[in-house]
Amino acid sequence: MRMPLALAALVCAAIVAVWAWLGQPVPAPVSPLAAGEKLPCVSYAPFRPGQDPFTPASDITPAQVDDDLARLAKITNCVRTYSSTQASLDSVPELARKHGLAVLLGIWIARDPVANRAEIDRAVQLAQQNPDVVKAVIVGNEVLLRGEQSSNDIAAFLKEVKGKLPPGVEVTYADVWEFWERNRGLADSVDFVTVHILPFWEDLPVAAEKSVAHLGEIREHVGEMFAGKEILIGETGWPSEGRMREGALPSPSNQARVIQELLALAKEKGYRLNVIEAFDQPWKRQLEGTVGGHWGFLDAYTREFKFAWGEAVSDHPLWKWQAGIGAVFAGLVFAAAGLAGRRAGTPPAGGRDWAAVAGVALASGLMYGRMLASVPVESLGVGGWIRGGSLIALATAVPLASAVAIGARARLVTLTLALNPASTPGATRLERFYALLLALSVVLAAQVALGLVFDPRYKDFQFAGLTPIVAGFAFQSLVAAAWRARTDRHAEAIAAAVFLASGLYVVVNETLANWQGLWTGTLFVVLGLTLWRLATAGRKI
Known part of the structure; x- marks a missing residue:
């Protein structure tokens, strides 16, 4: 016995004993933000749990967008969107003015020419009506990566949109850095290059502790490719949940570490930076598994921060x-x-x-x-x-x-x-x-x-x-x-x-x-x- x-x-x-060890808070970097300082820009999509962009009859209202932007205005100066027709996103510019936010207005370009035309027309209209708020229009997001249009097609879209925008509103195209490298001529059609650098999703995944150095190397490489052209890091960040990719581990502590180190690097080097993303988007799990729904630094359900700047985080x-x-x-x-x-x-x-x-x-x-x-x-x-x-x-x-x-x-x-x-x-x-x-x-x-x-x-x-x-x-x-x-x-x-x-x-x-x-x-x-x-x-x- x-x-x-x-x-x-x-x-x-x-x-x-094992759980006590696993539960210990992981030290975080020193906060990159001074008291009262805000994030430069964040990606925003309005979809909450149970909502997605695949449902034509969306129940997302301008009031929901207004609530989100009110929260974001406390922590950032700018939001980046990805569509101008879906899910009440056409209400963003007017509501952003209300909350003192600048907007990088997205146009979703895919295969459907009818949908593309609706996106372009609505975005141009919004930019014309809100030139004080819309600082740039992003004509397409990772279209080359998905293989849905050619670089010549995108250049044509950019030329059309540029010709219809009011003075001071710029145009750009956003894609993963490798696709900019393969299509360098596209830079002639944009006012600035918007490049995505996501260490987690690299073909050879980069671990969290090495991701910031990797981002710095890629950003310098892109700067050399497009010398004289302004560069915006349009997407970068780290997921908080999901499967590992080689040594890249999604976790709350790694997300807190990477985002804060990225912001510190951007401030040190003077990089323009947009963090993906504001709120978790559960619908992305349909496309990218568990990890896809957990890129937000704000929780999908509570709408609150997953971590505090400069404070240790328990996984x-x-x-x-x-x-x-x-x-x-x-x-x-x-x-x-x-x-x-x-x-x-x-x-x-x-x-x-x-x-x-x-x-x-x-x-x-x-x-x-x-x-x-x-x-x-x-x-x-x-x-x-x-x-x-x-x-x-x-x-x-x-x-x-x-x-x-x-x-x-x-x-x-x-x-x-x-x-x-x-x-x-x-x-x-x-x-x-x-x-x-x-x-x-x-x-x-x-x-x-x-x-x-x-x-x-x-x-x-x-x-x-x-x-x-x-x-x-x-x-x-x-x-x-x-x-x-x-x-x-x-x-x-x-x-x-x-x-x-x-x-x-x-x-x-x-x-x-x-x-x-x-x-x-x-x-x-x-x-x-x-x-x-x-x-x-x-x-x-």
């Missing part, structure tokens, strides 16, 4: 709650093993069995709180919520069932036992249920694994929910006895090969710099090895 109690206490203490502000629920869950795992053993008359007596229980408890307890926090953030649409709900259900059931299986000395289960229970008449109800959990877990893990292999760019890694599941089956398989009569297990062997290959691919594709990818890939490898053990040790009755 002393051994399980001591192990349980040790595991719970470890869970609390896990709810760590006490996460530590507590993890420790409780770990305690339940130990209790489940002990009660199952007593009920079966075969309690885990050796250190090997209790060590396996401790492994299940530690892995699931560490990740349970993080999973509960990450699933709502990473779930989008019906399919996403089904997957998220399945992760929670299996991450709860599998560790507890694994502890019960260890305590009751259940044998190794197979997919055959789940798919064709009649073929194994000697299996207990516990073994049948545990086999069913195995089959469901394989399906769920395969969906995640294959997504990360064939379409990984915007996919989250789901390691928090997968860890309790994989650890449960892995530790139980290490101490469980096999069936007496041997048979081939083709399903397990095939699944093992899929997970082993997927795990290795994820690690290589994401690189060792991506600890989320390394963790997730390792989970697939462990699951593959577990299934391989079931395949080679499988027995029939």
